[in-house]
Amino acid sequence: MTSTVRIELPAHLRTLAGVDREVTVEVEGTATLRAAMDELEARYPMLCGTIRDQITQQRRPFLRFFACQEDLSHDSPDDPLPEAIILGKEPLIVLGAIAGG
Numbered sequence: 488m489t490s491t492v493r494i495e496l497p498a499h500l501r502t503l504a505g506v507d508r509e510v511t512v513e514v515e516g517t518a519t520l521r522a523a524m525d526e527l528e529a530r531y532p533m534l535c536g537t538i539r540d541q542i543t544q545q546r547r548p549f550l551r552f553f554a555c556q557e558d559l560s561h562d563s564p565d566d567p568l569p570e571a572i573i574l575g576k577e578p579l580i581v582l583g584a585i586a587g588g
């Protein structure tokens with residue numbers, strides 16, 4: 488099964504990849520956060536290492552993952568994405584954290 492996953496990127500990553508606010512990736516098999524990020528990095532290699540560490544594959548500290556108004560940042564990257572994401576009804580959101588003082 489192939490799922491088309493919509494991914495919204497923060498401004499600095501859109502600029503780096505030269506894309507609009509939202510991109511789509513085709514995920515073969517079970518649509519997981521890991522599979523979606525793997526496809527995103529394969530399609531836009533300039534994003535490798537910006538969302539996840541290239542060695543550990545852990546999410547970068549100042550980025551969060553949201554889907555269907557839920558924070559997926561601390562969920563297992565191998566958990567299936569919510570059905571609304573898999574069906575293309577909702578985007579997977581990569582959000583840059585806002586720090587202030």
